[in-house]
Amino acid sequence: MEPLLRVTDLKAYYRTEAYGVSRTVRAVDGVSFDLYPNEIYGLAGESSCGKTTLIKVISGTVKNPLRIVGGEVRFSADDVEHDLTTMTPDELRRIMRWKRISYVMQGSMSVLNPVRRVLRTFEDIVATHRGITDRKEFRKEMADHVARLGLPAEVLRAFPHQLSGGMRQRVAIALATIFQPNLIIADEPTTALDVVVQRGVLQLIRQIQAETRNTVLLVTHDMAVHANVADRVMIMYAGRIMEEGVTETIFQRPRHPYTKHLIGSLPKIGERSTRASLPGSPPNLADPPAGCRFHPRCPAAMDVCRTVVPEMLQLPDRHRVACHAVAQEEGLPLPRPEPATAGRTAEPSRSEDLS
Amino acid sequence: MSTTTAAPPLFELDHAVVSFRIGSVLASSQLVAVNDVSLRLAAGKPEIFTLAGESGSGKTTLAKVLLGDQATTGGEVRFQGTRVADVIKSRGHTAFMQEVQPVFQNPFETFNPLRHVQEYLFDTALNFKVAKSRREAEEPVDAALRTVGLSLAEVRQRYPHELSGGQLQRVSVARALIPNPKVIIADEPVSMVDASLRMEIVNVFKRLRDDEGVTVIYITHDLATAYYVSDRIAIMLRGHVVESGPVEEVLTDPAHPYARLLKESIPEPVPEDKGAWTRRIELGATEAGEFTRAGCKFAGRCPSVMDRCRVSNPPDFVVGNRLVKCYLYDDEAND
Numbered sequence: 086m087e088p089l090l091r092v093t094d095l096k097a098y099y100r101t102e103a104y105g106v107s108r109t110v111r112a113v114d115g116v117s118f119d120l121y122p123n124e125i126y127g128l129a130g131e132s133s134c135g136k137t138t139l140i141k142v143i144s145g146t147v148k149n150p151l152r153i154v155g156g157e158v159r160f161s162a163d164d165v166e167h168d169l170t171t172m173t174p175d176e177l178r179r180i181m182r183w184k185r186i187s188y189v190m191q192g193s194m195s196v197l198n199p200v201r202r203v204l205r206t207f208e209d210i211v212a213t214h215r216g217i218t219d220r221k222e223f224r225k226e227m228a229d230h231v232a233r234l235g236l237p238a239e240v241l242r243a244f245p246h247q248l249s250g251g252m253r254q255r256v257a258i259a260l261a262t263i264f265q266p267n268l269i270i271a272d273e274p275t276t277a278l279d280v281v282v283q284r285g286v287l288q289l290i291r292q293i294q295a296e297t298r299n300t301v302l303l304v305t306h307d308m309a310v311h312a313n314v315a316d317r318v319m320i321m322y323a324g325r326i327m328e329e330g331v332t333e334t335i336f337q338r339p340r341h342p343y344t345k346h347l348i349g350s351l352p353k354i355g356e357r358s359t360r361a362s363l364p365g366s367p368p369n370l371a372d373p374p375a376g377c378r379f380h381p382r383c384p385a386a387m388d389v390c391r392t393v394v395p396e397m398l399q400l401p402d403r404h405r406v407a408c409h410a411v412a413q414e415e416g417l418p419l420p421r422p423e424p425a426t427a428g429r430t431a432e433p434s435r436s437e438d439l440s
Numbered sequence: 441m442s443t444t445t446a447a448p449p450l451f452e453l454d455h456a457v458v459s460f461r462i463g464s465v466l467a468s469s470q471l472v473a474v475n476d477v478s479l480r481l482a483a484g485k486p487e488i489f490t491l492a493g494e495s496g497s498g499k500t501t502l503a504k505v506l507l508g509d510q511a512t513t514g515g516e517v518r519f520q521g522t523r524v525a526d527v528i529k530s531r532g533h534t535a536f537m538q539e540v541q542p543v544f545q546n547p548f549e550t551f552n553p554l555r556h557v558q559e560y561l562f563d564t565a566l567n568f569k570v571a572k573s574r575r576e577a578e579e580p581v582d583a584a585l586r587t588v589g590l591s592l593a594e595v596r597q598r599y600p601h602e603l604s605g606g607q608l609q610r611v612s613v614a615r616a617l618i619p620n621p622k623v624i625i626a627d628e629p630v631s632m633v634d635a636s637l638r639m640e641i642v643n644v645f646k647r648l649r650d651d652e653g654v655t656v657i658y659i660t661h662d663l664a665t666a667y668y669v670s671d672r673i674a675i676m677l678r679g680h681v682v683e684s685g686p687v688e689e690v691l692t693d694p695a696h697p698y699a700r701l702l703k704e705s706i707p708e709p710v711p712e713d714k715g716a717w718t719r720r721i722e723l724g725a726t727e728a729g730e731f732t733r734a735g736c737k738f739a740g741r742c743p744s745v746m747d748r749c750r751v752s753n754p755p756d757f758v759v760g761n762r763l764v765k766c767y768l769y770d771d772e773a774n775d
Contacts, residue, residue, distance in 0.1 A: 250495050351664070
């Protein structure tokens with residue numbers, strides 16, 4: 086199957102210069118993956134792992150100081166094929182945004198205008214992208230749209246503050262699906278919602294995906310949500326992909342030490358044994374550690390991890406891992422550690438001396 | 441819960457009610473954020489008590505009541521046998537805060553980004569007269585930081601952005617420990633912290649209970665960590681505590697239909713079990729709708745709703761070690 090979105094060796098950095106001091110934050114650093122039609126793709130990782138930056142690139146909202154330094158993001162569906170990294174902001178707005186790729190944000194309160202009824206926000210969006218000729222017809226169409234999603238019709242007449250948090254988030258999803266886009270990006274759609282409401286919101290996303298057979302990129306740090314919703318999961322750490330695979334594989338046979346920790350540390354009802362947390366904290370991406378970026382916190386770190394960036398290893402069942410220890414388990418020869426004097430030194434990260 | 445303890449309980453809520461007036465002057469209505477809540481935390485028996493519930497269930501208002509920042513409109517709140525309002529009036533707010541300390545949700549908002557974090561620790565030590573001078577304060581500050589697994593040497597001259605969310609939240613807990621409080625009230629302390637750092641905060645609470653004898657009121661919507669860390673739990677819905685009791689009982693076999701729905705909705709990190717989780721559920725459409733509803737607040741979504749649930753609000757029924765606000769457990773009527 087042709088991928089809907091093919092991301093190849095994407096590098097997106099934040100470059101700032103103030104008072105002659107320039108700083109580069111390598112938020113996304115050499116990321117490659119494919120999104121296929123008709124799947125829910127989970128993107129997991131903690132804060133400062135680069136997931137928000139990655140979404141900015143895919144949703145076409147790259148703004149100074151963020152710059153795409155390398156790689157491409159190829160979008161292909163039916164009749165259109167574009168490299169998102171070379172499109173102008175105007176093209177992105179006209180061709181892609183909301184029609185091809187839509188975006189459900191974390192705080193739905195900031196999507197809906199607090200002083201206008203929900204229907205007005207629908208109007209604004211439809212008028213911008215398609216134009217409204219018959220208002221009566223439009224109202225009926227929107228009422229049908231929300232009814233299809235199982236939302237009560239009165240949400241269109243309500244002000245955002247009158248709706249509960251979960252209902253507001255579902256209205257934001259209804260907005261994002263008006264034009265039946267090929268790709269829906271859901272960025273932490275249920276963080277800060279309680280579990281019952283979270284379940285309702287995620288059910289709606291699944292329902293829409295099953296009906297329209299489009300692609301959902303679900304971004305959340307909550308591994309338990311991925312286990313229940315995603316078809317495939319990718320784990321990012323410090324701007325790089327650590328592991329990617331089918332959800333069942335990731336949870337039953339995780340290979341990367343970071344993934345193992347993420348899954349192992351989840352508290353479960355019915356189990357009260359002490360769970361340790363990983364020492365240290367994610368590195369500063371302005372000065373990331375050399376070699377594997379996870380090595381300062383990794384229980385399986387070897388000498389080679391401190392200097393050589395691990396290659397992405399292709400395992401059976403669409404499973405990919407970037408880890409020297411896994412390569413060794415697979416019987417592959419390890420690269421030789423680079424001597425510390427050569428350009429890239431294994432300087433300890435800031436986070437290491439703190440913990 | 442025994443009623444004949446010699447010492448008065450540490451904290452006691454006696455049918456506490458907090459209501460707010462919402463809407464304009466002409467068309468105002470009452471929103472009862474905390475509705476007839478009774479709780480008791482025993483003295484001399486440190487525990488971790490969880491207040492769980494969805495957003496808008498009244499848990500933060502209840503936290504404010506316990507901190508003495510929100511007056512009740514009905515009922516009483518007593519701290520060591522004396523009404524909180526009287527404690528504050530006679531001994532001053534500082535004296536009360538010395539015993540009851542807060543930890544807030546977002547560690548990045550707790551600290552001023554332009555001040556070194558240790559300044560807050562010194563301020564607290566001086567304000568609560570733990571020390572007379574900064575030099576004298578170093579020892580208690582360092583001791584508090586060591587309790588949470590940090591030290592003064594590590595955080596000295598650091599700005600908040602130089603510490604991770606987990607470390608910063610532990611500094612918040614250390615700050616709360618400086619006046620040597622009996623109770624720490626932590627309002628959603630882990631929801632802004634990354635998953636891999638969450639357990640380090642929760643483990644600190646365990647250590648506080650076991651080694652320092654501090655009672656922790658842990659307010660959260662994350663039931664998995666609540667189960668992991670706490671001794672007792674109270675589940676809130678629209679201002680009411682619908683079920684309370686030992687955490688193992690309440691969360692492994694919930695009695696109230698809402699608590700059952702909550703438990704079933706916790707996503708388990710096991711992809712094979714997603715069948716039950718993905719079964720369709722009903723959600724309440726508007727918050728105000730459920731708050732102002734007569735009778736049980738859950739009646740509109742409850743699978744086992746009865747006629748009288750829509751009319752009158754159920755009282756607490758005793759089910760083993762628990763209290764459950766549901767007519768399903770009204771044995772007299774059901775016989």
